[in-house]
Amino acid sequence: NAGVMQNPRHLVRRRGQEARLRCSPMKGHSHVYWYRQLPEEGLKFMVYLQKENIIDESGMPKERFSAEFPKEGPSILRIQQVVRGDSAAYFCASSRFPVPDTQYFGPGTRLTVL
Amino acid sequence: AQKVTQAQTEISVVEKEDVTLDCVYETRDTTYYLFWYKQPPSGELVFLIRRNSFDEQNEISGRYSWNFQKSTSSFNFTITASQVVDSAVYFCALPNSGGYNKLIFGAGTRLAVHP
Numbered sequence: 001n002a003g004v005m006q007n008p009r010h011l012v013r014r015r016g017q018e019a020r021l022r023c024s025p026m027k028g029h030s031h032v033y034w035y036r037q038l039p040e041e042g043l044k045f046m047v048y049l050q051k052e053n054i055i056d057e058s059g060m061p062k063e064r065f066s067a068e069f070p071k072e073g074p075s076i077l078r079i080q081q082v083v084r085g086d087s088a089a090y091f092c093a094s095s096r097f098p099v100p101d102t103q104y105f106g107p108g109t110r111l112t113v114l
Numbered sequence: 115a116q117k118v119t120q121a122q123t124e125i126s127v128v129e130k131e132d133v134t135l136d137c138v139y140e141t142r143d144t145t146y147y148l149f150w151y152k153q154p155p156s157g158e159l160v161f162l163i164r165r166n167s168f169d170e171q172n173e174i175s176g177r178y179s180w181n182f183q184k185s186t187s188s189f190n191f192t193i194t195a196s197q198v199v200d201s202a203v204y205f206c207a208l209p210n211s212g213g214y215n216k217l218i219f220g221a222g223t224r225l226a227v228h229p
Contacts, residue, residue, distance in 0.1 A: 033216060042205060043159075045216035056215040091159060099214040100147040100166075105159035 002027065004094050004106035005074075012112045013082050021077040021109045025094030032075045033103060034067060037089040046090075049075060082113045116141050116210050120220035127196055128228050135191045135223045137206030143167075146208055148189045149217065150180070154202040162204075165189065196227045 005024040013019050025032050030051055035043040036059075045059040049069035060067065064082075069075040079086055089110050093103035117140040127133045139148065150162040163173060165182055173180045177194045193200050203224045207217040 035217075035219075042219040042221045043217075044219075045210075048215045059216070089157065093159075099209045099216065100164070102149070102161055102164050103217060104161060105151070107158040110157070 004029075004092055004104055006090075006092050006106035006109050008109060009107060010110045010112070012114060014114050015083055016081050019079040019082050019086070019111055021079075021090050021092075021111070023075040023077070023092030023094075023106055025075070025092075026096075026104055029094035029096050029104075031095045031098055031101075032069050033093045033095075034075075034077050035091045035093065037091060037108075039088070043091060046077070079111075082111075084113050087111055087113045116208055116218045118206050118208055118218055118220035120204075120206055120223050122223045123221070124224045124226070126226045126228065129197060130195050131227075132192060132194050133196050133225065133227075135193075135204050135206075135225065137189045137191065137220060139187050139189065139206070139208050141187075141208060141211065143211050148182070149207040150189075150191055151205045151207065152202045153205065153222070159205075162191075193225075196225075198227050198229055201225060201227045 004026055007022050032049045034046040036046055037043050047060050047067045048056040052071050064080045066078045089108045091108045092106045095101040095103045119138045146167045148165050152160045170182050179192045181190045203222045205219050205222045207219045210216050
């Protein structure tokens, strides 16, 4: 049973470009969460999605960030007009049922903004 | 509000030593769950354990053991006979109150095990 998959693993963007991060949950999991880890810090929640629905986006910056989890295909975290402060590791997690069911994490996408 | 405190920023031990990583939490829920994750140098997050507040029995898995004490709001993690492969950042977490939409993570403890 494949784990949570994220791609790309590393992404380099120049300031002002767009970044698209993809996450395929584990088979049978319909709950997807995105977290951000700034250098030398813990993980901070960004958004929680179920298929075609955003359930909680309380951790998402109000501008430039968006997320989706379409009926078909992976969940996408999109960052428009990236700035240097967006440089971080972005982790996706999935669970079969909502929290407090265990969340299993993907390997993360390391975003570097030049 | 929910809060997880991992007061030990970094711990350094020599192989075969026992080491305990502390986790203190605050919650307004009467029933709740606690988690530990490991982040090795390769960067991925590995699930270690989930415990619920109903069960205060200590959990043992090989060289790993967890001590849950509701009276002191602590959920400490002990590695017995540490090995170099245990070197990682370890995170304690609990769900937010009410909506249960996310995990609240502590800042993590970086463990370095030296040969």
